Amino acid sequence: MNLLDLLSSLFFDYTLRTVALGSATLGILSGALGTYAVLRKQSLLGDAISHAALPGIALAFLLTGSKAPLVLILGAVAAGWLGTLLVMSIVTTTRVKDDSALGIVLAVFFGFGLVLLTFIQKKPNAAQAGLDKFLFGQAAALLERDVVTMAGLGALVLVVVLIFWKEFKLLSFDPEFGASLGFPMRALDILLITLLVTAIVLGLQTVGVVLMSAMVVAPAAAARQWTDRLGVMVGLSALFGALAGVSGAVISSTTARLPTGPTIVLCITAIVAISITLAPNRGLVWRWVRHQRNRRRLRVEAVLGDLYALASQHDEPDHGHSIAVLRAMNRGRGGVTHSLEQLEERGWAHQVGPDEWALTPAGLAEAQRQFGRHREASA
């Protein structure tokens, strides 16, 4: 299939279009809200919320007998929300730390959800089929009405984020200062978490409870690499989420038996890997280059200092000093030859004999500037 076919099917193939739109919506939402989770060091909360939502979905179906998206979503939101509040109250009222509280709630809710799913599947009722798609997600089963529900609720979530932009920024950066200003930080916390729960729940049908936390953490983690501004980070994170969603949908549609949810997660993982290695300033490559440059600079300085120290022991400035001596002085640092070449390039040192080097007048002045004053200051 060539690119043109792919594009045309993206626009005209009903199934692919629906799946791609749904996945993009999921990516935008979890990316935008995940930013706050990551910045507030609540990355694991996404995992707990998505797992906690499972019994809510099952209970909503058991109570209503309906599989309408809104009914299941409400059930999931309620359970996810309850799980989160439980985590928060465990942390504030007991001595259990938040990571343990998250682990407990995640396991208990998820276990209960699995029990309910098994129970539902054993019921002699044809309507129950398909609830287990929430485990690993089944994007191919997305219907237009699902996407419409997702997009509608998602837009609502984003509007609330925009309305309380300044308050959420305060909550994420310095909640105590916010409280001193009179903002009800606890209520804002619950509101933001409710939005996160909604964003997560909207993605469950596509990606599933097991992998959903990746969609919360990964886009934000990738976005943080590229920017130092909250607004850009939220936007970029949403963009990365959407990109992963659409490419995951397209890739899985072109290959037989490739499930959409996991493919989306692999796509976002690729984006994270690229961001962590290549992003300017924060990227690993960038940092490695900077580190090497620093090391080389320090090495050159060290050799300059050594030549200066040697020169100050001799009266005639052009007395050469052998590389072997310099090597001995720089044991463990290496790169003496390269450093000497650098010094020569700058006109600070010159070769006076076979393997013998000395400072030039300019080099002497530079060394005095760098080391002479320093020595005085430290004396």
Added chain:
Amino acid sequence: MNDESRVIEVSDLTVAYRDKPVLWDIDLDVPSGVLMAIVGPNGAGKTTLIKAILGLIRSAAGQVLIYGKPYSEQRRLVGYVPQRESVDWDFPTNVLDVVMMGRYGHLGWVRRPGQDERMLALEALDKVGMRPFADRQISQLSGGQQQRVFLARALAQDAQVYFMDEPFQGVDATTERAIVSLLQELRAAGKTVVVVHHDLQTVPEYFDWVTLLNVRRIASGPVNDVFTEENLRLAYGGRVAFLRGNGGSGAHENGPTPPETYDEPARFAQ
């Protein structure tokens, strides 16, 4: 008691963590226009006292009045500088943005900071000598610069009373001097400043009012009257060695633990 000159009135303030009292029955009257240090050993409840006054920690008993009214009605008169370590300085934002947060209380809900807030924030940065850093990403600041950004944020609040939690903690000499002259400017402008402090030696030099605290209020009043060997011994137990200066009463800690207070209120951070 609705005396105009009483800026902060604390009566019977008690804060407990589980069964353990952290602050016990604190009474405090702070007059207008003083620079007051709160000093006391580790775990004395210095930070807790500030946080309880600001309503950030629930108190078990007691009352706090700012200019004669509860704090919740007087928020706009109060500026707060939390401990520098209380936030993540790798947060994606810049210096100007942090300082503008000082205007959020005046803005109220939903309204975004605009040109006015920008100007006020830049003025505040000017006062702490950080204006050239306005666009700097906050993770690239030194400790002293971070502290000055927090001070600028409080200045942007344009308050009458300031509460500062360890502003001298881990800052360089330049910043320390900048903070001291800032404190003096605030006093000259008739503001009242309460500072959690733990360098006993600089108390007489920097402050004119002092409260000695060790769960209970040991003493509170003008430095010349209250900052005495006897009171310090009461607050610190036997862990203080005293330097008899000519006239002034300076002291420095000599205890086995360094004078730091990180550990003290961490569990109250909520």
